[in-house]
Every structure is written in structure tokens, then in C-alpha cells.
Amino acid sequence: EAGVTQFPSHSVIEKGQTVTLRCDPISGHDNLYWYRRVMGKEIKFLLHFVKESKQDESGMPNNRFLAERTGGTYSTLKVQPAELEDSGVYFCASSQDYRGRLGYTFGSGTRLTVV
Amino acid sequence: AQSVAQPEDQVNVAEGNPLTVKCTYSVSGNPYLFWYVQYPNRGLQFLLKYITGDNLVKGSYGFEAEFNKSQTSFHLKKPSALVSDSALYFCAVRDPTSGTYKYIFGTGTRLKVLA
Numbered sequence: 038e039a040g041v042t043q044f045p046s047h048s049v050i051e052k053g054q055t056v057t058l059r060c061d062p063i064s065g066h067d068n069l070y071w072y073r074r075v076m077g078k079e080i081k082f083l084l085h086f087v088k089e090s091k092q093d094e095s096g097m098p099n100n101r102f103l104a105e106r107t108g109g110t111y112s113t114l115k116v117q118p119a120e121l122e123d124s125g126v127y128f129c130a131s132s133q134d135y136r137g138r139l140g141y142t143f144g145s146g147t148r149l150t151v152v
Numbered sequence: 153a154q155s156v157a158q159p160e161d162q163v164n165v166a167e168g169n170p171l172t173v174k175c176t177y178s179v180s181g182n183p184y185l186f187w188y189v190q191y192p193n194r195g196l197q198f199l200l201k202y203i204t205g206d207n208l209v210k211g212s213y214g215f216e217a218e219f220n221k222s223q224t225s226f227h228l229k230k231p232s233a234l235v236s237d238s239a240l241y242f243c244a245v246r247d248p249t250s251g252t253y254k255y256i257f258g259t260g261t262r263l264k265v266l267a
Binding site for chain 2: 040041043068070072077078079080081082085092093095096128130136138140141142143144145146
């Protein structure tokens with residue numbers, strides 16, 4: 038089966054610009070997660086979709102971040118306007134199991150650099 | 153509050169020697185515990201998990217981990233390291249009583265296996 042696909046793999050933007058990251062989960066996986074790793078630190082949870090609904094968005098840093106999952110398939114994460122501290126690697130993951138017992142399948146990540 | 157600690161930023165080991173990557177956690181309930189590995193320019197790959205049952209769990213690529221409830225640890229081990237094991241390793245925990253389905257990750261440990 039195809040894995041979790043993220044694009045772009047890298048993005049370099051200027052402070053104040055807008056960037057949209059995309060994640061295509063494994064087909065049939067209702068659960069989709071976004072995480073972020075800032076340089077050298079832990080991987081932090083951003084939010085969790087079950088189909089098209091936001092199950093938990095407690096990790097979203099502020100209202101400059103907007104995640105959507107229209108139709109319950111792919112998801113986008115928009116950062117507008119981007120700030121320097123938004124730089125990091127953004128990971129998407131999907132799972133069949135909403136209880137988190139099976140583990141996730143992660144994408145390769147999008148490395149975002151804000152200059 | 154849930155937390156995960158990986159006390160070593162980097163572990164160096166000679167090829168053929170046993171390796172240990174340490175992880176301790178703090179959760180209020182009985183944890184779900186995971187290890188993931190990230191190879192260069194790749195996404196996070198699932199290695200193994202502990203949900204319940206036998207404290208020693210075996211995973212991919214010859215890795216194993218031991219759940220120790222009294223020490224709240226879940227150290228990753230391999231009897232004989234390979235150069236190809238060199239990568240970034242993340243420990244993660246989920247508290248199934250927390251009411252959320254997110255994982256808490258550690259900061260990662262870079263494993264370097266020397267030929």
C-alpha cells in the first residue's frame with residue numbers, strides 16, 4: 038500500500054508569507070495527525086482529525102495555523118503569516134486505530150524554513 | 153502531566169557491540185509505549201510497541217525493549233549493533249486514560265554505530 042505522502046518536502050519562505058503543507062494519508066485511515074519538531078527538540082503534537090472532524094487541536098500554537106481535512110481524505114496545514122519560530126519539520130501521520138494502540142504511519146515530513 | 157525523557161542526545165557504540173537507548177516516562181495511567189526511528193531524509197518508522205502483556209517486546213531490525221513499570225522506563229536494546237542502525241531514535245508514550253489520542257515524544261537520541 039502507498040504510505041503517507043507529504044509535500045513539499047522542503048519549503049523556504051520569508052517571514053510574513055503564507056505556506057500550505059499537504060498530507061495524503063494511507064487510504065482508509067480515518068485518523069490523521071499533525072506533529073512538529075523544532076530543531077533539536079521533541080516532536081510535538083499539533084492536532085488530530087477523525088475523518089473530516091477535528092478531534093483534538095490542543096497543540097496548535099496560535100491562530101496563524103489553520104488545518105483542514107475536507108472530505109476526510111487529504112489534509113492541509115496553512116501557516117499565515119509565517120514567523121521565524123515556525124521553522125521546523127512538520128510530520129503527518131495516519132492510523133486506522135483512533136485509540137492509538139497500533140502506532141502511526143508517518144510521512145517523510147516537510148522541512149519549513151522561515152527567513 | 154505526561155512526559156518522556158531521553159537523557160542522551162547521542163549514543164556511540166562500536167559495530168558488533170550491544171546498544172541501549174534510554175527512555176523514561178511519566179503518565180498517570182498504564183502507558184502505551186513506542187519506539188520510532190528516523191533515517192536521514194526519511195519519515196519516522198515504527199520499531200516496536202508495548203501495550204500490555206510481556207514486558208519484553210521485540211520489534212523490527214532485531215531491536216527489543218523492556219517495559220519496567222517500577223522504574224518507569226522503556227529502554228531500547230539490540231544485542232549486536234550494525235553501522236546501518238545509525239539514525240535518530242524517538243521514544244513516545246500515550247496515556248490511554250488521558251482522554252486524548254496524541255502521543256508524547258521525547259527529544260530523540262542520535263545513535264552512531266562506528267565500524
